[in-house]
Amino acid sequence: KKYLLDLTVVSNERLSDRHILLKLTSPAALPEMIPGQFVEVRIDHSPSTFLRRPISINYVDRSRNELWLLVALVGDGTRTLAGLGSGDVVNCLLPLGNGFTLPSSSDESLLLVGGGVGIAPLLFFGREAKDRGARVSFLLGARTASELLELDLFKNLGNVYVTTEDGSAGERGFVTNHSVLSREVFTRISMCGPTPMMKAVAAYARKTGTACEASLENMMACGLGACLCCVEKTTEGNLRVCQDGPVFDIQKLLW
Ligand code: FES
Secondary structure (H helix, E strand, C coil), rough: EEEEEEEEEEEEEEEEEEEEEEEEEEECCCCCCCCCEEEEEECCCCCCCCEEEEEEEEEEECCCCCEEEEEECCCCHHHHHHCCCCCCEEEEEECCCCCCCCCCCCEEEEEEEEEEHHHHHHHHHHHHHHCCCEEEEEEEEEHHHHHHHHHHHCCCCCCEEEEECHHHHHHEEEHHHHHHHCCCCCCEEECCCCCHHHHHHHHHHHHCCEEEEEEECCCCCCCCCCCCCCEEEEEEEEEEECCCCCCCHHHHHHH
């Protein structure tokens, strides 16, 4: 079931030059949400952009009834969100998409891999996986240290391994270069980030026989399965990332 809700801004924090963290709340209890699902946020404070933007769910804080959205400021629409302040109202359609597979037993050792703003859904996923008793490690990649976001929050949930392209934090290079991949064995990898990163991680997963899911970042418009602009070719034919995904087992992807 999907809900159209007017959520109220609790806070709007600048995490870097290009990222904000919006915390939203509602007078009623927020609906159930699964890590990996997303929200279509209506952007209506600018005359040129009366439309919705898909933004993945960064975290759900049940104790405070808060929904967190980590937003990369990439265009007019998202920059409008940067201007929101406490008390402003944001119209959201949620929850959308299928979400990641949650661990079914405490024997699981998950590696959650994120690149850039693709780290966003991994915080919520890490929390839910840890609550189910799974062992959680994060492998997070960014261009530079200042774009590594929410590190302290990730560290509360599990081991955190970091790469930066310029070597300003963690190991230098891309996530697939990180030494943890040659040291440790994981039962499953779940990832979100730029497609080249996910393809490289998928190759590693195939080579090592590790189960692996990817949250795709295809361009979306309607978010509801109608416009077909988000279609991905898969072993099961063309699937809509917004409706059939955004999370897919890599076995289904033609990568
Ligand atoms: Fe319109 Fe997926 S965004 S069908």
